[in-house]
Amino acid sequence: MRKTIAMIEGDYSGPEVVREAVKVMKRTAEVFGHEFVFKKVLMGGEAIDATGVPLPDETLKECLASDSVLLGAVGGPKYNAVPKDKRPERGLLGLRSGMELFANLRPARVFPQLAAASPLKPEIVAAGIDFVIVRELVGGVYFGKHETTVENGRKKATDIMSYSEGEIERIVRVGFETARVRNKVLTSVDKSNVLDCSRLWSEVFHRVAKEFPDVEAREMLVDNCAMQIVRNPAQFDTIVTENLFGDILSDEASMITGSIGLIPSASLGSTSCGMYEPIHGSAPDIAGRNIVNPIGTILSGAMMMKYSFAMPEEAAAVEAAVNKVLDEGWRTGDIFSEGCKKVGTTEMGDLIAKAIKN
Numbered sequence: 050m051r052k053t054i055a056m057i058e059g060d061y062s063g064p065e066v067v068r069e070a071v072k073v074m075k076r077t078a079e080v081f082g083h084e085f086v087f088k089k090v091l092m093g094g095e096a097i098d099a100t101g102v103p104l105p106d107e108t109l110k111e112c113l114a115s116d117s118v119l120l121g122a123v124g125g126p127k128y129n130a131v132p133k134d135k136r137p138e139r140g141l142l143g144l145r146s147g148m149e150l151f152a153n154l155r156p157a158r159v160f161p162q163l164a165a166a167s168p169l170k171p172e173i174v175a176a177g178i179d180f181v182i183v184r185e186l187v188g189g190v191y192f193g194k195h196e197t198t199v200e201n202g203r204k205k206a207t208d209i210m211s212y213s214e215g216e217i218e219r220i221v222r223v224g225f226e227t228a229r230v231r232n233k234v235l236t237s238v239d240k241s242n243v244l245d246c247s248r249l250w251s252e253v254f255h256r257v258a259k260e261f262p263d264v265e266a267r268e269m270l271v272d273n274c275a276m277q278i279v280r281n282p283a284q285f286d287t288i289v290t291e292n293l294f295g296d297i298l299s300d301e302a303s304m305i306t307g308s309i310g311l312i313p314s315a316s317l318g319s320t321s322c323g324m325y326e327p328i329h330g331s332a333p334d335i336a337g338r339n340i341v342n343p344i345g346t347i348l349s350g351a352m353m354m355k356y357s358f359a360m361p362e363e364a365a366a367v368e369a370a371v372n373k374v375l376d377e378g379w380r381t382g383d384i385f386s387e388g389c390k391k392v393g394t395t396e397m398g399d400l401i402a403k404a405i406k407n
């Protein structure tokens with residue numbers, strides 16, 4: 050099969066991790082007899098530098114016309130002073146909403162070889178960490194009205210959070226469908242003791258739950274969930290939550306697996322064209338030194354093969370290659386422990402690409 054992939058390298062460490070994912074995807078295509086064609090498009094800081102805006106029309110058009118989108122990460126100190134509507138992050142949000150990618154899947158799973166890299170006690174890790182966060186991606190406070198006004202000479206900032214029943218229903222359904230093909234437990238995370246958005250969320254959750262009698266429907270308040278993720282992560286199978294809570298909980302969930310550099314994500318809408326990116330940012334503090342971990346981006350490529358290209362065997366081959374390389378003791382600095390062999394970003398990509406087998 051021939052697939053075209055819009056490639057957004059992004060800023061700071063973004064190009065370093067994308068390069069390795071492309072390397073692994075090209076090798077996978079070669080081994081399985083496919084052709085993956087990557088087309089570079091601009092978004093974020095790189096687009097601001099070249100065109101003055103973070104999301105050129107051309108980029109959205111190219112992304113919508115391609116079979117899928119691969120993204121590194123955008124943003125960083127160079128762009129912190131630009132006006133809010135011109136920030137690199139606005140480009141990312143514009144792309145998510147422009148492509149209507151309302152469902153963001155963020156798996157948190159411990160590779161057994163990396164148990165020592167988790168900051169949790171060994172007995173907590175041994176109980177098992179394997180859950181997925183289904184994050185609503187195009188609603189909530191991210192997309193409400195944002196304004197800063199001046200009252201009596203003092204500034205006042207407002208950000209509006211709102212959710213419609215329809216927006217909640219479609220993401221909750223993705224939550225149930227995801228849980229159904231996993232271990233059949235879905236935890237809806239909200240703040241229904243305080244927020245109207247969460248009360249509506251909970252009402253819709255219980256209504257949709259009736260369509261999925263085979264899935265156990267649980268509810269948890271977000272503050273408790275943040276605590277339970279470090280106390281007893283084995284209790285979670287699938288979590289469904291709104292945009293901002295999902296952003297925060299997924300960074301927390303990533304760290305208990307050893308490093309934020311390991312976690313991929315898939316952003317999906319109603320067509321097969323999705324966007325795939327690691328959950329981490331542009332890691333400006335370590336950019337350009339060949340030390341950033343490319344595994345999260347490489348595994349995002351695997352998710353693309355699975356969800357957008359219906360290539361489960363190819364996706365499994367990438368995961369198996371990552372496993373093999375970890376089994377052999379190769380580690381980037383963020384997941385390094387005594388007795389392992391330290392490698393840089395490009396070497397990690399080379400090793401994984403070489404380990405791809407049909």
Ligand code: NAD
Pocket residue numbers: 059121122123124125126138141308309310311326327328329330331332333334335340341342343345383
């Ligand atoms: P970050 O995720 O970039 O970095 C947080 C910490 O994790 C840093 O210490 C970094 O070195 C480390 N880290 C991140 N990825 C790593 C990897 N692959 N390997 C090893 N270590 C890694 O978060 P931040 O510093 O808060 O944000 C930096 C910029 O990235 C900001 O402008 C932010 O808006 C942007 N950002 C973009 C995306 C995206 O494009 N999808 C996601 C998150 C943050």
Ligand code: IPM
Pocket residue numbers: 124138141142296328
């Ligand atoms: C993420 C990032 C983005 C988000 C930022 C860069 C807009 O943190 O993908 O997790 O908050 O969604």
Ligand code: MN
Pocket residue numbers: 296297300328
């Ligand atoms: Mn985030």
